[in-house]
Amino acid sequence: MEKNFYWPPKIKELGDIVKEYIDTGNPLSIADDGGIYKELEESFSKLHNRKYGLLVSSGTMALYSAFFALDILPGDEIICTVYSYHATITPALHLGAKIIFCDVEEDTGNIDCTKIEKLITPKTKLIVTNDQWGHPCDKDKILEICKKYSLKYLEDCSHAHFSEYKGKYTGTFGDVACWSLQGNKLLSGGEGGILLTDNQEIYEKAVLLGHNLKRPAKSVRSIKYKPLERTGYGLKLRMHPLAAVIVMHQLKNYCFKWIEKRKKTLNYFEKRLQEETFLNKMPKRNYVTSMGAWYGFKPWANFKELGIDRIDFVKWMKKRGFQIDIPKSDLISNYQLFTNKDFKIGYFENTIENSEFTQAKKYHERIVSLPTFTFEEYKIIDKYIDYIKEYGEKNNVRNNKR
Numbered sequence: 001m002e003k004n005f006y007w008p009p010k011i012k013e014l015g016d017i018v019k020e021y022i023d024t025g026n027p028l029s030i031a032d033d034g035g036i037y038k039e040l041e042e043s044f045s046k047l048h049n050r051k052y053g054l055l056v057s058s059g060t061m062a063l064y065s066a067f068f069a070l071d072i073l074p075g076d077e078i079i080c081t082v083y084s085y086h087a088t089i090t091p092a093l094h095l096g097a098k099i100i101f102c103d104v105e106e107d108t109g110n111i112d113c114t115k116i117e118k119l120i121t122p123k124t125k126l127i128v129t130n131d132q133w134g135h136p137c138d139k140d141k142i143l144e145i146c147k148k149y150s151l152k153y154l155e156d157c158s159h160a161h162f163s164e165y166k167g168k169y170t171g172t173f174g175d176v177a178c179w180s181l182q183g184n185k186l187l188s189g190g191e192g193g194i195l196l197t198d199n200q201e202i203y204e205k206a207v208l209l210g211h212n213l214k215r216p217a218k219s220v221r222s223i224k225y226k227p228l229e230r231t232g233y234g235l236k237l238r239m240h241p242l243a244a245v246i247v248m249h250q251l252k253n254y255c256f257k258w259i260e261k262r263k264k265t266l267n268y269f270e271k272r273l274q275e276e277t278f279l280n281k282m283p284k285r286n287y288v289t290s291m292g293a294w295y296g297f298k299p300w301a302n303f304k305e306l307g308i309d310r311i312d313f314v315k316w317m318k319k320r321g322f323q324i325d326i327p328k329s330d331l332i333s334n335y336q337l338f339t340n341k342d343f344k345i346g347y348f349e350n351t352i353e354n355s356e357f358t359q360a361k362k363y364h365e366r367i368v369s370l371p372t373f374t375f376e377e378y379k380i381i382d383k384y385i386d387y388i389k390e391y392g393e394k395n396n397v398r399n400n401k402r
């Protein structure tokens, strides 16, 4: 079978949109907060009912700006989900933070809120979460803990553009929220990132970290930071204006349509998987009112109990031309960047107090990656179902879920 899933989809007029932006004399470098930056920052903030928005060069740099703006200092402890893309937390290593990983729920892969409190010490400053594959984590519980212990909350929403928790978008709960706008995301400029907050000081510090000259002069009002107007904190993290043009075009014309289409198509895929094969649909908690961008499609099975070898299953499907994989991300705590002193950053410690993270391991062992089909790709989905069924029958497992 030929490769059957491509993302991002082709937007036929995209070249014309970019050309028009250039041909009409719009700037390819914007030093202040104007032009396409203003348009996109205001639109995205307004959609999330947030006061301040800041575009940057990547999701990783949005997170770095957030850690910096939240005043993370050497030795401060940050509680972070152990299962996510590594950049949810790696930027904090550059500020000397001590990372305390928290196990995840074995069904959703999201931070297990019942395990957070016992990780809190007098040095804990912040909780960082990811909304795994688009499924929001339990925002109410996290906010309750933050309130009880006076902690800040940073939401990494890079999997979950416009996912909803009890009817409210992810990214509307934390002190700061960050999104990646990189090429695989449902909303993308190829590369890019954005940060939202309601807190003026957090916004101003984030601006000052990665923007100099005219932007601080426009965006920073605090007298305290006036001396930094020209230099900021010395880095340059601006998004390329053409990336912002592309994001804006997608936001206006495609993002919400794609979300609706992906929902319909993946619901169809999940229903058939659940009813007819040994794979189960992704668990969804009652508080999830939308999976939004639904960044990853990860059905699951108790492979060991079913007597199925996950690697053999994936290989068997791949041999027949299907796009299927074992998720490549490991638990973040296993990466050598955290465990090997040879790779410490500057003079900062990078050793973590590792623990077992049994639930994260269970979660990781039972999922498979299938394409996030979005358009009306039902015929291909039907083929997936036929072959997954065939593999199950070959192994004497039909749809007996356990």
Ligand SMILES: Cc1ncc(COP(=O)(O)O)c(C=O)c1O
Residues within 6 Å of the ligand: 058, 059, 060, 061, 084, 085, 087, 088, 130, 156, 157, 158, 159, 180, 181, 182, 192, 193
């Ligand atoms: C959860 C999460 N956080 C952060 C990032 C980093 O974003 P970027 O690649 O735009 O730097 C990603 C990228 O995939 C991600 O999935």
